[in-house]
Amino acid sequence: MAAEMILPENFRAAGLACGIKENQSTFDLSLFVSETPCSGAGVFTQNQVCGAPVKVSRERVPADSIRAVIINSGNANACTGERGIEDARWMTQQVASGLDVDENQVLVCSTGIIGHFLPRSPIEVGIPEAIRQLDSDSKGFLNAARGMMTTDTVPKQATRTLLVGGKTVRVSGVAKGAAMIAPNMATMLSVILTDASLDPSQTDQMLRHAVDRSFNCVSVEGHTSTSDTVILLANGAAGSGSYSEQELSELQAVIDEVAVELGQAIIRDAEGADHFITIEVAGTQLRAEAFEIAQTIANDALVKTAIAGSDPNWGRIVSAIGRTSVKLTEQDIVLHINGTLIYKSGVPAEFDEQSVSDGIRQNREVSIEVQLPFGEASVVFWTSDLTQEYVRLNSEYTT
Amino acid sequence: MAAEMILPENFRAAGLACGIKENQSTFDLSLFVSETPCSGAGVFTQNQVCGAPVKVSRERVPADSIRAVIINSGNANACTGERGIEDARWMTQQVASGLDVDENQVLVCSTGIIGHFLPRSPIEVGIPEAIRQLDSDSKGFLNAARGMMTTDTVPKQATRTLLVGGKTVRVSGVAKGAAMIAPNMATMLSVILTDASLDPSQTDQMLRHAVDRSFNCVSVEGHTSTSDTVILLANGAAGSGSYSEQELSELQAVIDEVAVELGQAIIRDAEGADHFITIEVAGTQLRAEAFEIAQTIANDALVKTAIAGSDPNWGRIVSAIGRTSVKLTEQDIVLHINGTLIYKSGVPAEFDEQSVSDGIRQNREVSIEVQLPFGEASVVFWTSDLTQEYVRLNSEYTT
Numbered sequence: 001m002a003a004e005m006i007l008p009e010n011f012r013a014a015g016l017a018c019g020i021k022e023n024q025s026t027f028d029l030s031l032f033v034s035e036t037p038c039s040g041a042g043v044f045t046q047n048q049v050c051g052a053p054v055k056v057s058r059e060r061v062p063a064d065s066i067r068a069v070i071i072n073s074g075n076a077n078a079c080t081g082e083r084g085i086e087d088a089r090w091m092t093q094q095v096a097s098g099l100d101v102d103e104n105q106v107l108v109c110s111t112g113i114i115g116h117f118l119p120r121s122p123i124e125v126g127i128p129e130a131i132r133q134l135d136s137d138s139k140g141f142l143n144a145a146r147g148m149m150t151t152d153t154v155p156k157q158a159t160r161t162l163l164v165g166g167k168t169v170r171v172s173g174v175a176k177g178a179a180m181i182a183p184n185m186a187t188m189l190s191v192i193l194t195d196a197s198l199d200p201s202q203t204d205q206m207l208r209h210a211v212d213r214s215f216n217c218v219s220v221e222g223h224t225s226t227s228d229t230v231i232l233l234a235n236g237a238a239g240s241g242s243y244s245e246q247e248l249s250e251l252q253a254v255i256d257e258v259a260v261e262l263g264q265a266i267i268r269d270a271e272g273a274d275h276f277i278t279i280e281v282a283g284t285q286l287r288a289e290a291f292e293i294a295q296t297i298a299n300d301a302l303v304k305t306a307i308a309g310s311d312p313n314w315g316r317i318v319s320a321i322g323r324t325s326v327k328l329t330e331q332d333i334v335l336h337i338n339g340t341l342i343y344k345s346g347v348p349a350e351f352d353e354q355s356v357s358d359g360i361r362q363n364r365e366v367s368i369e370v371q372l373p374f375g376e377a378s379v380v381f382w383t384s385d386l387t388q389e390y391v392r393l394n395s396e397y398t399t
Numbered sequence: 400m401a402a403e404m405i406l407p408e409n410f411r412a413a414g415l416a417c418g419i420k421e422n423q424s425t426f427d428l429s430l431f432v433s434e435t436p437c438s439g440a441g442v443f444t445q446n447q448v449c450g451a452p453v454k455v456s457r458e459r460v461p462a463d464s465i466r467a468v469i470i471n472s473g474n475a476n477a478c479t480g481e482r483g484i485e486d487a488r489w490m491t492q493q494v495a496s497g498l499d500v501d502e503n504q505v506l507v508c509s510t511g512i513i514g515h516f517l518p519r520s521p522i523e524v525g526i527p528e529a530i531r532q533l534d535s536d537s538k539g540f541l542n543a544a545r546g547m548m549t550t551d552t553v554p555k556q557a558t559r560t561l562l563v564g565g566k567t568v569r570v571s572g573v574a575k576g577a578a579m580i581a582p583n584m585a586t587m588l589s590v591i592l593t594d595a596s597l598d599p600s601q602t603d604q605m606l607r608h609a610v611d612r613s614f615n616c617v618s619v620e621g622h623t624s625t626s627d628t629v630i631l632l633a634n635g636a637a638g639s640g641s642y643s644e645q646e647l648s649e650l651q652a653v654i655d656e657v658a659v660e661l662g663q664a665i666i667r668d669a670e671g672a673d674h675f676i677t678i679e680v681a682g683t684q685l686r687a688e689a690f691e692i693a694q695t696i697a698n699d700a701l702v703k704t705a706i707a708g709s710d711p712n713w714g715r716i717v718s719a720i721g722r723t724s725v726k727l728t729e730q731d732i733v734l735h736i737n738g739t740l741i742y743k744s745g746v747p748a749e750f751d752e753q754s755v756s757d758g759i760r761q762n763r764e765v766s767i768e769v770q771l772p773f774g775e776a777s778v779v780f781w782t783s784d785l786t787q788e789y790v791r792l793n794s795e796y797t798t
Binding site: 048078081115225315321333345346347386392 | 718790
C-alpha cells in the first residue's frame with residue numbers, strides 16, 4: 001500500500017487555480033507554510049540566464065527563519081528584466097503581509113513560459129485565497145503539488161518517516177517537471193519539508209547531498225533550465241533536539257530517498273518516452289568520474305534512440321564512455337544490459353541479441369551497468385529513451 | 400557551373416565493390432595513391448575507444464613519405480582487440496606490396512559496423528584490383544569517394560585551385576559521413592590531397608587549422624565516433640617550391656574552403672533532417688568561448704526540435720548560451736534568427752513571430768546569430784535539426 005501523503009508537523013499547504021493559465025480551472029498557485037520559523041536551504045539552476053524568482057530566493061537562503069514558499073505555474077518570470085525582479089519580490093510581499101511575517105522569510109519559484117511579465121491581478125487575488133485554504137492534511141498537500149504542475153501529467157509527492165530518539169520525524173516533498181515535454185525547458189522544481197531539527201548549515205549540506213544523488217542524476221536532454229530550484233525547510237516540530245552523527249546519517253538517507261523518488265517521478269512522467277533507463281557506473285576512483293560517464297551515456301542521443309528501438313547497441317555505449325575525460329581503454333569496460341553481459345575485455349561478449357532485444361522491448365525498465373577497474377566510486381543515474389513521440393511533442397510546441 | 404572534380408597532379412584513385420558489404424555490388428573499397436612520396440598528416444578521433452585503423456595510422460603521421468591511403472567501408476574494425484590491429488596492418492601491407500613501397504608509407508581507415516573482425520578474403524582480392532584500376536581522371540576520384548560511403552546518399556567531393564608563384568596548385572578532397580543516420584556512430588572520414596609543396600610540419604599545421612574550422616564545427620548529435628579521421632597529403636607535384644607567408648596563407652584559405660565544403664556536405668546529407676542550421680557566434684574574447692557556445696546550441700535537443708517545428712524559440716537558445724562556462728548575463732546576448740532581431744538587452748525583441756516561423760518553415764537553411772560584447776573572436780558552426788524521422792531512422796537500425 002502506498003504511504004499516505006501527509007505533511008510533517010506544523011506545515012500547511014494549499015494549491016488552487018487563480019487564473020494565470022488560460023484554462024481558468026487549471027491549478028497555478030501553490031503555497032507551503034510552516035507555523036514556526038524553519039532552517040531553509042536552496043539549490044538553484046547554474047544557468048547564468050536565470051529567472052527572477054531564482055535571483056530573489058537565492059539571496060534569502062540559507063537562513064534560520066523561513067516561513068513560506070510561494071510558487072506559481074503558467075509563467076516563469078524569466079527574461080523579464082528589472083520588472084521581473086520587482087514582481088518576484090512583490091509575490092513574497094503579498095504572502096508576507098497575509099502571514100504577518102517579513103518578506104525575507106518567504107521564498108518564491110515560478111515556472112511556465114519565459115519572456116512574459118507576470119500577471120499581478122490573478123496572483124493578488126490568489127495569494128490571500130491560498131492562505132485561507134492552508135491545510136495540514138493530505139488535501140492541502142496534494143493541491144500544492146498540483147499548483148506547480150506545467151506539462152506534468154501527474155502530481156509528484158513522496159513521504160518517509162523515521163524514528164529519531166524515540167520521536168517520529170517526517171520528510172515530505174513535492175516536485176514538478178515532465179522531462180520529455182520541454183516548452184518551458186523542462187523546469188524542475190521541488191520543495192522538501194521536514195519537522196526534523198536542523199540548523200541552516202546542516203539543512204544546506206543535507207539538501208546538497210540529496211540533490212547530488214537525485215535531481216542532479218536525472219537527465220533527459222541535458223538542458224539546465226533557467227528556473228530549476230530545490231528547497232528544503234526544517235522546522236524542528238518533531239522536537240527531537242540535536243542529533244548524533246548516526247541520527248544525522250539516518251535522516252540524510254531518508255531525505256535522499258524522498259529526493260530520489262521525486263527525481264525518478266520526473267523521468268517517469270516523460271510523455272513520449274517508452275523506457276525508464278537506470279544507468280549504474282561503478283569502479284572509478286572519484287564519484288565525479290562515474291558521474292561524468294553516467295551523464296554522458298544518459299545524454300547521448302544515439303544511445304537513447306537505440307533503447308527506443310530495443311537495440312542492445314553496446315557500440316554506442318562504449319563509444320560514449322570513450323569520449324569522456326576519464327582515462328581508460330576499451331579493455332577496461334565491462335557492460336551489462338538488463339543483467340546480461342554484453343561487452344568485456346575490448347570485444348563484444350557472446351550473448352543472445354534477440355533475447356536481450358526482446359527484454360528491452362517488453363519492459364518499460366532498462367538497466368545499463370558499466371563496471372570499471374579503477375576504484376570504489378559509483379553513481380546511479382536515470383534517464384528516458386528518445387522516441388519519435390518525444391520529438392513530435394517538442395517540435396510541435398510553439399512559443 | 401560546378402567545378403570538375405579532378406585530382407591534383409600525380410595522384411590517382413580507385414573505388415570498387417570487393418564484397419565486404421552484403422550487397423555485393425555496393426562499393427566498399429577506396430584507394431588513393433601518389434606517384435611520389437607525400438608529406439602526410441592526420442587528425443584522429445579523440446575518443447579513447449578507437450578503431451584499429453586509427454591506432455595504426457596515427458603512428459605513421461606526420462611523415463614525409465606517405466604514398467597511399469586505403470579505406471574500406473562496411474566494417475569499422477573497431478572493438479576487435481589485437482586481431483583488429485593485425486588486420487589493419489595487414490591491409491597496409493597488401494597495398495604496400497602491390498605498390499612496392501613500405502607498409503609505413505600506407506595509411507588505413509575503416510568505417511562500418513563495429514565489433515566484427517575484418518573479412519580478409521574480399522579485401523585480399525579487392526586491393527590488387529583497386530591498384531589495377533587506379534586512375535588520375537575524375538572517374539577514379541569519384542569511385543574512391545563512393546567506396547568509403549556507408550549510409551551516405553551521395554558521394555562527397557570538393558576541389559579548388561589557386562595560383563602560387565605562377566603555378567596552379569590544386570586541393571581536392573573526399574569525405575564520408577551522413578550525419579543523421581548513425582548505425583556506425585556517424586563516423587566521419589576525409590582525405591584531402593594537394594600537389595602543393597609542404598613539409599610534414601606545415602602539412603600538419605594546415606590540416607589542424609582546416610579541421611578546427613570545418614569538421615570540428617559540424618555536429619549532429621555530439622557523438623565523437625571511434626573511427627573519425629581526416630588525412631592531408633601534399634606531394635609537391637605542382638612544383639612551386641617553398642612558399643612565402645602570404646602564399647601559405649592563401650593556400651591555407653583554400654584548404655579550409657575544401658574542408659568546410661566537405662564538412663557541410665555531411666550535414667546536408669543528413670537523412671531525416673529538414674533544416675541545415677548555420678550558427679554564428681561573435682564577440683567573445685577567445686575563439687574557444689565562441690566555439691563552446693556554438694557547439695552547445697548545436698547539440699541542444701530542444702533547440703533542434705524547435706527548428707524542426709519552425710519555432711523561433713529564443714528561450715531555448717538563450718538558455719543554452721547561459722549554461723556554457725562563458726561568463727555572461729542575459730543582458731549581454733543579442734540574437735538574430737534568419738536576420739530578424741529576436742532577443743536583446745535581457746528581453747525578447749518585438750518581432751513578427753508568424754513571419755519568422757514561416758521563414759523557417761519555407762526554407763531549408765536557417766541562420767542563428769549570437770552577438771556578444773566581450774571581444775573580437777568568432778566561430779561559425781553547422782548542424783541540422785532534430786526531426787521525428789531522425790529518431791525513426793536511428794532507432795530502427797539494429798546492431
